Amino acid sequence: MDHISIVADTLFHIGPLPVTNTMLTAWIVSLGFIIFAFIISRRVSYIPSKLQNFAEAVIEIIIGFLETIAGDRKTAERFFPIVATIFLFVLASNWLGILPGVGSIGMHTVGHDGHEAFVPLFRSVYSDLNMTLALALIVVVLSHVYGLITVGVRHHLGKFITFKGPVLFFTGILEIIGELSKVISLSFRLFGNVFAGEVLLIIIGSLVPYIATIPFLGLELFVGLIQAAIFGVLAMVAFSSFTRADSH
Amino acid sequence: MEDLFHNLGIDWKILVAQIVNFTILVFVLTKFLYRPLLGMLNRRRDEIKKSAEKTVAADKLVAEIERQKEEVLAKARTTSSEMIKKAETQATGAAEKIMTDAQAEAKRIAADERKKLASEHDALMQEATRSLGATVIRAVEQSVGDVLDEKAKGKLVEQAMQKVQVTART
Numbered sequence: 001m002d003h004i005s006i007v008a009d010t011l012f013h014i015g016p017l018p019v020t021n022t023m024l025t026a027w028i029v030s031l032g033f034i035i036f037a038f039i040i041s042r043r044v045s046y047i048p049s050k051l052q053n054f055a056e057a058v059i060e061i062i063i064g065f066l067e068t069i070a071g072d073r074k075t076a077e078r079f080f081p082i083v084a085t086i087f088l089f090v091l092a093s094n095w096l097g098i099l100p101g102v103g104s105i106g107m108h109t110v111g112h113d114g115h116e117a118f119v120p121l122f123r124s125v126y127s128d129l130n131m132t133l134a135l136a137l138i139v140v141v142l143s144h145v146y147g148l149i150t151v152g153v154r155h156h157l158g159k160f161i162t163f164k165g166p167v168l169f170f171t172g173i174l175e176i177i178g179e180l181s182k183v184i185s186l187s188f189r190l191f192g193n194v195f196a197g198e199v200l201l202i203i204i205g206s207l208v209p210y211i212a213t214i215p216f217l218g219l220e221l222f223v224g225l226i227q228a229a230i231f232g233v234l235a236m237v238a239f240s241s242f243t244r245a246d247s248h
Numbered sequence: 249m250e251d252l253f254h255n256l257g258i259d260w261k262i263l264v265a266q267i268v269n270f271t272i273l274v275f276v277l278t279k280f281l282y283r284p285l286l287g288m289l290n291r292r293r294d295e296i297k298k299s300a301e302k303t304v305a306a307d308k309l310v311a312e313i314e315r316q317k318e319e320v321l322a323k324a325r326t327t328s329s330e331m332i333k334k335a336e337t338q339a340t341g342a343a344e345k346i347m348t349d350a351q352a353e354a355k356r357i358a359a360d361e362r363k364k365l366a367s368e369h370d371a372l373m374q375e376a377t378r379s380l381g382a383t384v385i386r387a388v389e390q391s392v393g394d395v396l397d398e399k400a401k402g403k404l405v406e407q408a409m410q411k412v413q414v415t416a417r418t
Contacts, residue, residue, distance in 0.1 A: 007257030017261050026266065030273045037281035044284040046292070052285070059285050077286065081278040089273060129256050134266035 004199055008128040009119040021120055022128035025102065029092050029125065062087060062232075069236045079239045082142060086135065087232035090126065094194060094224025097124025098201065098217055126194040126227075129187065136186035139235040140179060147242030156242065186234060193227050377413060384408045 008020035040055050048056055062084045066076035096102060106120035125131050147156040160175050162168045197220045204213050385405050392401060 006255075017265055018259065020262060023262060023265060023269075026269060030269055033273060034276050034280075037277050041280035041284055044288055046288065048288075055281065056285055056289055059282065060289065063286075080286070081282050082274055084282065085270070085274045085277050088277075089270070128262075129258055130262040131266050133258060134263045134270065137263070138267060138270060 004202060006129070006195070008123055008130070011119065011121065020128065020130075021106075021123040022125050022131055025096065025122045026093065026125045026131060028122070029089060029096055032092070033088065058088075059084070066236055069233060070240045075240055075243070079146075079236060082138075083232050083236045083239070086139070086235050087228050090135070090190070090231050091225060091228035093125035093131075094228060095221060096122075097127065097194065097198065098220045098224070103198070103202075124194055124198055126190050127198045129191050132187040132191040132194075133183070135190070135231070136183045139186060139231075139238055140183050143235075143238035143242050144179075146239050150243040182238070186231065190227055190231055193223055197223055380412050381409050384412060 008022040010018040010020050011024060012019050036055075040052060043049055043052060045052070059080075063073070063076050063080055066080060066083060067073050070076045070079070102122040102124065103120045105122065106118055108116050109119050110116050144156070160172045160179075162172050201213060201216055201220060204216050388401060388405050388408060392404065396404065
């Protein structure tokens with residue numbers, strides 16, 4: 001049976017930076033998107049090619065969905081780049097995680113305890129808490145930056161720190177705790193789902209190889225899509241809620 | 249807390265690296281993918297909207313032109329039927345006048361021809377009478393010779409000429 005670990009394995013170091021297998025997978029996913037973006041940008045035309053048509057369809061679906069959350073197209077377009085990148089990156093990372101080779105191609109190394117262990121070269125990006133935490137921090141910090149820019153420092157901070165009354169003061173404290181818990185909930189939800197999926201696939205694959213894993217692979221595809229959508233929606237809600245003057 | 253982070257594998261260097269990675273990705277995708285494609289989508293949407301508005305305006309214009317055409321056609325139909333009626337009336341009048349004139353002309357020509365024939369006939373008869381008269385005079389002079397005097401010869405010639413004239417008239 002494969003080695004199951006919460007912590008991602010370090011493959012090598014670039015200076016002081018340990019490069020883990022999840023990080024390598026994230027770089028590959030990013031590189032894929034960057035190459036795709038360069039290819040598209042060189043061929044953008046009024047009459048779209050098949051590839052441009054596909055990209056436009058994806059963008060139109062995402063922006064249409066964001067419009068239903070934000071209420072208007074202008075707000076949807078404002079937050080579209082960050083939310084769409086979150087959705088697409090999480091989706092691609094989740095789906096890449098169940099491809100053959102991810103988790104199975106690797107090398108045998110000798111650990112600190114002297115035992116030889118198998119280290120996979122690639123691992124599903126969001127089965128590493130560092131990755132989900134980074135994304136959650138980006139969302140929460142950016143939501144406050146957008147809030148500060150849109151409604152102003154005084155109004156935005158007034159939602160958290162207020163001395164207008166004891167009830168409002170404690171509400172502000174609860175809001176601060178809520179923001180901290182938002183980071184934890186966002187990161188652990190995605191991590192929990194993806195990591196559980198990984199573990200489930202490893203266990204099923206070990207118990208009944210080949211056929212039995214197929215339904216679970218389908219389930220993981222679905223979970224990957226749902227988790228990407230949830231993260232994107234929650235990010236959009238966080239951004240748009242702080243940019244409304246009447247938000248609490 | 250440090251133990252918790254260690255057990256969960258949280259490393260601030262990896263966190264920062266991932267944040268940087270994601271920021272670069274957002275930047276590149278925004279510059280090379282989202283902005284050009286959103287621009288293109290918005291441009292296409294605007295042009296479709298403009299085209300739809302133009303189509304509505306064109307439809308209205310076509311309807312207005314159609315209405316004006318029907319109006320002009322109706323007017324033209326009325327005018328043309330009036331003109332046809334007028335022309336028919338004028339043509340009928342002209343035809344009747346032409347017929348009347350033609351009949352009058354025919355009568356006039358016939359009368360003229362009759363007059364001409366009568367005058368030619370009279371001239372011929374006079375010529376014939378003259379010629380016959382001269383023949384009668386010669387015949388009387390030759391047949392009676394010197395038997396009768398000039399007075400009797402003249403009377404005889406006169407009587408013969410009267411008979412010739414009566415005969416010629418009948």
